[in-house]
Amino acid sequence: MTEPLTIAPADKAHILAQALPYIRQFHGKTMVIKYGGNAMTEPALQAAFAEDVVLLKLVGINPVVVHGGGPQIESALKRLGKTGQFIQGMRVTDAETMEVVEWVLAGEVQQDIVGLINQAGGKAVGLTGRDGAFIRAQKLKMTDLKDPSILHDIGQVGDILSIDPSVVKALQDDAFIPVISPIGYGDQNESYNINADVVASKLATILRAEKLMLLTNTPGVLDKQGKLLTNLSAREIDTLFEDGTISGGMLPKIAGALDAAKSGVNSVHIVDGRVPHAMLLEILTDTPYGTMIRSH
DSSP states (O other): OOOOOOOOHHHHHHHHHHHHHHHHHHTTOEEEEEEOGGGGTSHHHHHHHHHHHHHHHHTTOEEEEEEOOHHHHHHHHHHTTOOOOEETTEEOBOHHHHHHHHIIIIIIIHHHHHHHHHHTTOOEEEEOTTGGGOEEEEEOOEEOSSOTTOEEOOBSBEEEEEEOTHHHHHHHHTTOEEEEOOEEEOTTSOEEEOOHHHHHHHHHHHTTOSEEEEEESSSSOBOTTSOBOOEEEHHHHHHHHHTTSSOTTHHHHHHHHHHHHHTTOSEEEEEETTSTTHHHHHHHSSSOSEEEEEOO
């Protein structure tokens, strides 16, 4: 269980004083938040996240939440006696698995998040890619890492064709907080499971968001000595890819973040979701609580 931060009264006052110029700077701006990891599974962190989202809305910032749910999907499949199959780290999503994905993401997980935000004083509304013809997708074509001539069939895993943000903008205009499950729809009305980091990155670009926040189970981007890199340009991230500093599970997450930074999102923040209120502290104070990737 994550222990809550203990902040002395004088430090709290200092943090509040720091927040004012940032509130002015970001008033009226959109921030897309990818919500996942421990922040989604520990009750204290869930409550802290909901409070942070509501506070952002109350001070005039427009948060849009995109959530994951891999562990919850895996748990549901196990309860049904279904064993997950993976190819190159991607879940093979047959029709039966897709039903479970929709039930878990658009039902259980999404409604938990909506309920927590509403309980904290916000007005959240859940969406999937079907709502308002929001996210059109097609079957993801996965190339074999060793033999590019081989394409793996991983079922109803989706690649985004287009995003129509009209429904998100309409909700924002009416003071609602959109909570989005990463499910798209195809030309034949079929559903597709899409990587939540990809949805968040593409949506941030389409909405011309001021910031994209990625909550993870790591402190941020680390150098080869394990030291946190708090401020990086898109060009510096390219270099970290090339020299192997960024590898493994961080590759797809950072790749999406880099695309967003290069496509007009002013800054991307990779924040440790295991630290209570880290997202709020990263946005509204001078102290870095993760890695910021600048667009320039």
